Amino acid sequence: METLPEQITLAHGAGGKQTSALIHQIFERHFKNTLLTADDAAVLPRPEHQIAMSTDGFVVSPAFFPGGNIGELSICGTVNDLSCMGAKPLYLTCSFIIEEGLEVERLDQIAASMAETAEKVGAVLVAGDTKVVGKGQADQVFITTTGVGDVVSQNPLSGAKAAPGDAVLVTGDVGRHGCAVLLSRDEYGIDAQVESDCAPLWKPVSAALKAAPDLHVIRDATRGGVGTVLYEIAHQSHTGIRLKADAIPVDPSVAGVCGMLGLEPLYLACEGRMVMIVPQEEAQAVIDALAVLPDTQGICQIGEVTAEEPERVVMETEIGTQTYLPEPGTELLPRIC
Amino acid sequence: METLPEQITLAHGAGGKQTSALIHQIFERHFKNTLLTADDAAVLPRPEHQIAMSTDGFVVSPAFFPGGNIGELSICGTVNDLSCMGAKPLYLTCSFIIEEGLEVERLDQIAASMAETAEKVGAVLVAGDTKVVGKGQADQVFITTTGVGDVVSQNPLSGAKAAPGDAVLVTGDVGRHGCAVLLSRDEYGIDAQVESDCAPLWKPVSAALKAAPDLHVIRDATRGGVGTVLYEIAHQSHTGIRLKADAIPVDPSVAGVCGMLGLEPLYLACEGRMVMIVPQEEAQAVIDALAVLPDTQGICQIGEVTAEEPERVVMETEIGTQTYLPEPGTELLPRIC
Numbered sequence: 196m197e198t199l200p201e202q203i204t205l206a207h208g209a210g211g212k213q214t215s216a217l218i219h220q221i222f223e224r225h226f227k228n229t230l231l232t233a234d235d236a237a238v239l240p241r242p243e244h245q246i247a248m249s250t251d252g253f254v255v256s257p258a259f260f261p262g263g264n265i266g267e268l269s270i271c272g273t274v275n276d277l278s279c280m281g282a283k284p285l286y287l288t289c290s291f292i293i294e295e296g297l298e299v300e301r302l303d304q305i306a307a308s309m310a311e312t313a314e315k316v317g318a319v320l321v322a323g324d325t326k327v328v329g330k331g332q333a334d335q336v337f338i339t340t341t342g343v344g345d346v347v348s349q350n351p352l353s354g355a356k357a358a359p360g361d362a363v364l365v366t367g368d369v370g371r372h373g374c375a376v377l378l379s380r381d382e383y384g385i386d387a388q389v390e391s392d393c394a395p396l397w398k399p400v401s402a403a404l405k406a407a408p409d410l411h412v413i414r415d416a417t418r419g420g421v422g423t424v425l426y427e428i429a430h431q432s433h434t435g436i437r438l439k440a441d442a443i444p445v446d447p448s449v450a451g452v453c454g455m456l457g458l459e460p461l462y463l464a465c466e467g468r469m470v471m472i473v474p475q476e477e478a479q480a481v482i483d484a485l486a487v488l489p490d491t492q493g494i495c496q497i498g499e500v501t502a503e504e505p506e507r508v509v510m511e512t513e514i515g516t517q518t519y520l521p522e523p524g525t526e527l528l529p530r531i532c
Numbered sequence: 533m534e535t536l537p538e539q540i541t542l543a544h545g546a547g548g549k550q551t552s553a554l555i556h557q558i559f560e561r562h563f564k565n566t567l568l569t570a571d572d573a574a575v576l577p578r579p580e581h582q583i584a585m586s587t588d589g590f591v592v593s594p595a596f597f598p599g600g601n602i603g604e605l606s607i608c609g610t611v612n613d614l615s616c617m618g619a620k621p622l623y624l625t626c627s628f629i630i631e632e633g634l635e636v637e638r639l640d641q642i643a644a645s646m647a648e649t650a651e652k653v654g655a656v657l658v659a660g661d662t663k664v665v666g667k668g669q670a671d672q673v674f675i676t677t678t679g680v681g682d683v684v685s686q687n688p689l690s691g692a693k694a695a696p697g698d699a700v701l702v703t704g705d706v707g708r709h710g711c712a713v714l715l716s717r718d719e720y721g722i723d724a725q726v727e728s729d730c731a732p733l734w735k736p737v738s739a740a741l742k743a744a745p746d747l748h749v750i751r752d753a754t755r756g757g758v759g760t761v762l763y764e765i766a767h768q769s770h771t772g773i774r775l776k777a778d779a780i781p782v783d784p785s786v787a788g789v790c791g792m793l794g795l796e797p798l799y800l801a802c803e804g805r806m807v808m809i810v811p812q813e814e815a816q817a818v819i820d821a822l823a824v825l826p827d828t829q830g831i832c833q834i835g836e837v838t839a840e841e842p843e844r845v846v847m848e849t850e851i852g853t854q855t856y857l858p859e860p861g862t863e864l865l866p867r868i869c
Contacts, residue, residue, distance in 0.1 A: 210756030211860035236586035249573035250625035288587035341678035419547030
């Protein structure tokens with residue numbers, strides 16, 4: 196077996212001996228499970244119900260940030276997308292596009308984070324692919340993860356199901372991931388400690404589905420943040436959404452950074468926060484079930500769905516004034532996830 | 533709805549209005565089907581048998597080459613990987629990582645090719661993701677496709693099942709994809725007409741499985757070519773493989789280019805060729821079934837599996853001399869798929 200050098204070379208992506216060495220010494224070592232074979236595709240037990248399938252590409256810069264790295268992020272993103280459809284994550288695949296020169300040690304850390312995060316939700320990495328491109332043809336490492344889940348929720352979940360009177364919940368304080376990545380870019384000279392909220396949320400989602408079998412919508416507030424997700428739901432369901440400004444949980448450090456840079460926390464990416472829309476009579480049961488779990492302790496109601504102002508998100512301030520939350524437009528922060 | 537500009541900007545990857553415009557006007561337009569929704573994951577009917585799952589990243593440079601483009605390639609690669617496990621391709625996802633500045637017209641052509649290729653095998657694109665990175669942070673466009681298939685073959689296929697006495701078949705002339713991409717790089721000043729063999733092969737694989745229910749191995753000879761695949765199979769099954777040099781089909785133009793550049797056609801990538809390993813008594817049935825299909829007309833036997841020389845590939849020349857095929861090592865051609 197070839198030993199791995201300190202840095203990835205083009206030969207690691209060419210399909211020969213060096214590719215085998217990389218696969219054995221990094222990916223197989225961390226991802227080892229009985230479903231991962233040397234064949235062209237994994238052959239897997241059939242899930243019990245309908246299957247959910249989702250894919251997500253990760254290009255976050257920098258690849259390591261306070262509270263996580265691109266590997267952890269790539270598993271959380273796909274696990275959370277499946278969870279949003281009421282699907283227990285079962286099988287994951289990952290495709291790496293690596294820039295020549297990446298330190299092997301970094302790739303090892305990324306793979307270790309991926310394995311650890313997948314294990315937290317009981318999902319397994321069943322197939323992968325590695326390509327290497329020349330220096331300057333990619334930015335360190337890009338990862339695409341795809342997941343298959345077993346749709347265990349009895350009622351289908353969809354953004355189209357939000358209905359007037361429903362409670363709008365968020366599972367914790369908003370904008371931490373976007374803020375953490377921003378600060379780690381060292382461009383702003385702001386000395387604040389903010390960690391990403393990055394977390395795989397199948398367990399809390401599963402608890403929410405048990406507490407409120409008639410849950411209408413679950414959506415993870417990644418790229419574009421909670422504000423973008425609320426607009427998507429308003430459009431899909433042709434309803435309005437009214438938020439109480441003082442109910443929106445924002446970490447004081449995040450609020451401070453946003454104040455300095457003129458950013459709206461509702462548009463900063465989260466990677467471990469769900470928006471849940473649930474009949475008002477079931478809202479408290481969801482809050483009670485999730486407030487005791489580590490990644491969703493901060494769950495709270497931030498607003499409600501309305502028949503008025505369809506397809507708009509309205510923010511009500513403490514003194515009773517109302518403004519439209521501006522519809523997300525041009526990009527605020529590229530390469531945040 | 534925003535109109536699309538001529539070139540992709542960072543805003544097309546930020547998750548807001550411009551991302552929606554790109555999705556609606558390019559991806560939804562080409563991929564439209566009832567399973568593709570605006571939710572976080574597609575919810576899909578459960579396949580009938582075990583499921584197969586495979587992922588592949590595509591970074592080919594240039595993205596357009598004689599006989600295909602990165603879009604067609606990205607579907608063929610994943611469809612063929614599923615087919616190799618005896619799985620009918622059902623569901624595909626695609627993740628685009630796009631360099632700022634890519635012409636929208638090119639992306640449209642790529643998406644059109646993807647839709648057309650998927651349709652040929654009856655697979656549907658059920659989910660996707662788009663990220664945009666800055667100028668110089670990627671090379672035009674990278675695509676990762678992942679597929680789920682229904683394992684319809686009665687006997688499991690695996691590289692480990694190759695057995696002494698088995699016939700080694702290849703479904704057509706070798707090395708055309710690698711050669712076509714190489715020539716399209718304009719670095720060599722060689723004036724030869726070679727088209728990629730790029731093709732989705734579920735139909736011929738399905739025909740082969742009907743003709744020879746006891747088929748042992750199917751493997752698509754992509755990165756690393758037929759030579760690499762044969763070494764992988766020899767290692768997995770602890771057998772030897774003996775090839776007849778004069779039986780290996782090589783297009784005269786490919787042979788000419790390889791002669792000039794000192795390349796071995798067995799190590800050039802194919803994207804529409806399978807290696808099939810089948811009990812000798814079933815070999816003719818497979819050849820007869822595939823010789824009448826458009827993408828596998830050139831099927832032929834190139835050698836046999838042996839108990840001698842385990843884990844080696846031996847090449848026998850016309851005059852009876854024997855040489856070991858060198859084991860694939862450092863990269864010949866980066867970014868070929």
